[in-house]
Amino acid sequence: MPAKLFYNYIKQMMKALKLLPNNPERIQLVELELPKIQKGQVLIKVQHAALNHRDQWIREGKYPKIVEAVLGSDACGTVVETNEADRHWLQKEVVINPNNLWGDDPRHQSMEYHILGMPTNGTFAEYVCVPTDRIQLKPNHLSSAEAAALPLAGLTAYRAVFTHGRVEEGLRVLVTGVGGGVAQFAFQFAKAAGAKVYATSGSEDKIHKLTAMGAKAVFNYKSDTWLKNLAQESGPLDVIIDSAGGDQFGDLIKLLGRSGRLVFYGASNGLPNKIDLHRMFFNQISIHGSTMGNDHEFTDMLDFVSEKELKPLVSKIYPFEHIVDAFNDMKNAKQLGKLVIQTN
Numbered sequence: 001m002p003a004k005l006f007y008n009y010i011k012q013m014m015k016a017l018k019l020l021p022n023n024p025e026r027i028q029l030v031e032l033e034l035p036k037i038q039k040g041q042v043l044i045k046v047q048h049a050a051l052n053h054r055d056q057w058i059r060e061g062k063y064p065k066i067v068e069a070v071l072g073s074d075a076c077g078t079v080v081e082t083n084e085a086d087r088h089w090l091q092k093e094v095v096i097n098p099n100n101l102w103g104d105d106p107r108h109q110s111m112e113y114h115i116l117g118m119p120t121n122g123t124f125a126e127y128v129c130v131p132t133d134r135i136q137l138k139p140n141h142l143s144s145a146e147a148a149a150l151p152l153a154g155l156t157a158y159r160a161v162f163t164h165g166r167v168e169e170g171l172r173v174l175v176t177g178v179g180g181g182v183a184q185f186a187f188q189f190a191k192a193a194g195a196k197v198y199a200t201s202g203s204e205d206k207i208h209k210l211t212a213m214g215a216k217a218v219f220n221y222k223s224d225t226w227l228k229n230l231a232q233e234s235g236p237l238d239v240i241i242d243s244a245g246g247d248q249f250g251d252l253i254k255l256l257g258r259s260g261r262l263v264f265y266g267a268s269n270g271l272p273n274k275i276d277l278h279r280m281f282f283n284q285i286s287i288h289g290s291t292m293g294n295d296h297e298f299t300d301m302l303d304f305v306s307e308k309e310l311k312p313l314v315s316k317i318y319p320f321e322h323i324v325d326a327f328n329d330m331k332n333a334k335q336l337g338k339l340v341i342q343t344n
Contacts, residue, residue: 015343016070016125017323019058019118026059027071027324035121035129042089042132043081044096048148048317049123050074051339053181056330058118065119072124073098073117076138076147086132093144094135096123097298098152106294115152115292124323126343136299139306149312149338150185150305152292156265157185158301159293160241161193164263169194171238174230174255176200176221176248178210179336182265184313186241187215192308198234200226206336227251236260244269250276256285263288313337 016032037043055071057063075096079089100120103110116122116130138147160182161167173195175187183199191197191214199210200221207218217233219226236257242249246269252262253276260283279285293301304310315335318326319342326339 014126015320016121017072019066019069019071021061021066021068025324026061027327029321029323032070032125034127037081037083037129039083040086040131040133041083041129042079042086042135043127043129044075044077044094044135045080045127046075046077046123046125046343047093047144048076049341049343050149051326051330051341052152053330054115054152055117055124056327059327063118067119069118070121070123070125070128071117072122072128073115073152074148074150075123075128076144077128079135080127082132089132089135093138093147095138095147095151095302096128096130097134097136097155097295099134099155099292099295099298102294106296109291109294124341124343126320136302139302141306141309142311145314145317145340145342146312148340149314150302151298153182153338154185154301154305154312155293155298156182156290157189157241158304159297160263160265160288160290161186161189161239162300163293163297164288164290165190165239165241165261167193167195167239171195172198172234172236172257174198174200174234174237174240174252176240176242176252177202177244178218179203179206179333181338182243183241184337187213188310189304190239190241191215192304192310195239196234198230198237200230203334203336209336221248227255231255239263241265243267245272246270247272250274253279253285256283259284259286261286261288263290265290314340316340317342 018030098116101112173190178199199218210218240262242264243266245267249272315337317340
């Protein structure tokens with residue numbers, strides 16, 4: 001029999017944000033029945049959930065095989081129902097690992113891999129049901145809102161920075177396009193590891209904030225001279241973490257020194273027209289594609305965040321009723337930090 005906390009107080013219906021492909025806004029708050037746990041699952045009362053660009057891109061139809069689903073991959077909440085074998089989780093405040101079916105090979109995800117929040121119902125709801133092996137205790141030093149901002153972007157950044165980038169103390173690291181999401185974590189992780197961290201942004205306000213956070217230097221990528229200025233300031237870079245791709249990708253390679261590593265986890269600006277292969281082979285430069293991270297990396301990421309007492313940057317917290325506004329604000333990309341929803 002399931003073990004429940006506050007059995008008489010758990011509602012039978014809940015609010016949730018559902019992807020509705022035929023709706024003009026494509027997303028809408030709806031009333032749904034509470035999910036029912038199966039063997040090996042827990043029910044979580046969501047306190048806070050966080051947006052990722054993935055959610056907006058799904059809304060825009062930029063993902064394959066889109067189906068109706070409750071969106072959202074990140075959340076922090078309290079376990080309110082379990083099966084008897086997992087009752088020790090009751091009343092625990094937890095974060096959710098958004099990975100599903102990574103597989104046995106830590107180097108890459110399986111063909112069955114998917115992320116919580118489409119096709120499976122996600123975290124933009126008052127309650128969410130997930131397998132017990134997807135939850136971990138919230139880091140003690142984080143608030144619920146901060147912890148909700150961490151999982152997907154933090155995991156993606158951790159793999160890019162440490163697994164592929166092999167960032168360590170003293171290395172010269174560039175993180176491009178630092179704003180919300182993965183780039184802010186990549187910046188914080190590299191800095192916490194003792195690297196000399198440079199950054200780019202298209203916003204003067206963000207440039208000032210990143211400088212105050214300890215960046216060696218920050219450059220406005222809208223400037224015609226930013227590449228030249230960065231090269232003069234930093235010297236040859238050891239690692240670059242990028243998500244934009246596009247023609248800038250070829251320019252970034254020119255900034256790398258011998259044995260430099262360019263790690264990219266997205267291509268929002270499309271494909272580059274050309275890459276200097278001669279420079280790459282002569283300087284022993286390597287390019288690494290990176291997506292999300294395995295379950296061991298998720299645990300290591302939480303341990304690193306706790307050890308260094310790192311706090312995600314939270315740009316704004318919205319009431320659940322204004323979640324569509326949060327999506328629209330993300331599309332405008334003005335924030336430095338994560339956009340978080342308070343669900344209860």
